[in-house]
Amino acid sequence: MTLSYVLFLAGWQVASLGGLVPGPLTTLERVLSLKPGEVFSNLLRTLYNGVAGFSLSFLVSMTLSVLAQKNYVIRGVIRGLSEMFNSTSALVWSLVLVATLGVLNPLPPILVVSAVTAPHLLSAVTSAINSVDKGLVEAVRSLGASQFDEFMDVLLPSSVPILASASRVGIGTALRISVVAEAFGGGGGVGYMLMRSYNLADVEGVLAWSVILFLTVLAMDKLLAYLEGGARKWQS
Amino acid sequence: MAVLKVLNVHKSYKEKVLDGITLELRRGEALGIVGPNGCGKTTLLRIMAGLEVPDSGEVIREAERVGIVFQDNRLLPWKTLYQNIALGLKYMKLPASEIRERVMRYARELNLSEEELSLYPGKASGGMKKKAAIARSLALEPDVLLLDEPFTGLDVKTIDSLKGFLGEVVKEVSTVIVSHQLEDLLTLTERTYLLTHRPARVAYELNLSGKGLRERVNLVREALLHLIEEVDQDSNPQE
Ligand SMILES: Nc1ncnc2c1ncn2[C@@H]1O[C@H](COP(=O)(O)OP(=O)(O)OP(=O)(O)O)[C@@H](O)[C@H]1O
């Protein structure tokens, strides 16, 4: 883990000697020279887009997989849609949505994140539902559980391990995708800043914002891994 | 007076499991059910508890609440033993103080310590889990209790203390016990039904009240052997 970072930084340093790319130290200086307010507000925008898009996709997947349980026609339709969505690139969604909704509309990044993460989540939720132990459902029913109790005490907790790891992967993906969509809009976010630096031929700026994005995704992943561990504390 | 009646119940999954079972549980009695592996005893109990619908036939319940303790306990792995015992009480929406009072009462009667109650099932012993599963059903104060193989997988000492406890329970709750362990079963029950191999029918109804334990065990064992011989004759007609 540490070794891979050292190797990466060393490689970067060597590449920068030719003068084509700014080196890691120059980039770090640039990161530190950015206005904290600017960094904070753009990061917040990206996190918001990522988390909102992911949550939307989570709700949609939950609803769809509950519907899919009920009827095989719906199940077929959902599977088809899922394949379609899965074969469409984040770039295509970004261009189409920004072109139709407008550059200043705040929705495209959120919708793009949802469109790209939904198929993965959907299959995670479906496998979570299928892995529920029917015996436990029957046991809580024999104790007088309502459907809501069943959901809260059996369905949800037995899905937590699958959903938690899917969410961890999903949120990381969501942040990286949100950035693509932001690049084409005017609503701010790390992606917007990346694109702006690029348009100004500011390579140092591009690298600085990339580093910020990288560290954020990494931090989110660590945080979610920690929460995931907490959610599994009953497993010996 | 029957508190629960099973009338000509049939049930098939991939193959026929129950083939016209008729039996009754009388109020206040401890009833035994014995039968070969896989003959359909668990299925029968699930039907008696209303967790499974028979293909045909009828179940008549005079009981207000039927409690069932599953062969494999079915404790929720993400809840501690305490929380598992409290489940049904939570669903009844009892006040927290009463839930605590009842959980602790049954835990005490079954010799589960506070420390053991705080364990998750994954870290508890087989005995603790079985006791928690029994406490979970009893905490709801059912008027019929169905016990599916309550003694399997337990050590001698745990079985003895469990038998002592159940001996008190059966004085107050009409109880059905399914078990392959005849001695343990027959210490607790009087009337006993013997089921045939799958698809299960009632082969014998034995009324063993007034007989000593040895005699009960011998009678049931003989009847079981007789059943197995019948099956052997059916499948080997040339002998
Ligand atoms: N939900 C179900 N779906 C399909 N088949 C089932 C189901 N429940 C039981 N069976 C089948 O019915 C038969 C009887 O099972 P059951 O568990 O009732 O037997 P049992 O007498 O309790 O056996 P054991 O002595 O091993 O506990 C078995 O062949 C089993 O595979």
Ligand SMILES: [Mg+2]
């Ligand atoms: Mg069984």
